[in-house]
Amino acid sequence: MNQPNQKILIADDDDSLRRVLEFQLQEAGYEVLTAENGTQALEIFSSEDVDCLIT
Template identity: 45%
Template sequence: MTIRILLAEDDDSMREYLSRALEKTGYSVTTVDRGTAALPLLENQRFDLLLTDIVMPEMDGIELAQRASVLAPDMRVMFITGFAAVALKNGQTPPDAKVLSKPFHLRDLVLEVDRMFQVGTAADL
């Protein structure tokens, strides 16, 4: 079974870069450029992982994760951010969410995703 990832990242080049790396290692990736664009997808499709930037226009990644946890309670969440301290404040994030701080190597991202789903693809990078 292919693991499906919803990637919410407002930076075009970062979104493309991350999507390509994850697809190369066998994940199915759907991308959006803002949190508000992710909500309709979460209502109509099943995803295994929400991979979201925290700082985005219209709706930040924390609010997106909170809404996603209602729509898809079994979906895992990973934040990618240059503001890790912000992600961890006030217990606003889902309790088992992962936080990956920018900058990071693509291998680190894939390793974290692999760990979440107990698979081994990062060796391909």
């Protein structure tokens, strides 16, 4: 089921976990942003309209 206009931010230092989650969520129809640390996550969160944050 696609969720139009739903943007998810994944923030985790584990590259493999980020990639797996990103792939699965994109396959489900979500727009996915990723950050490898808290600083990147804050930068993205402050500049994008994020609907959900996964850490």
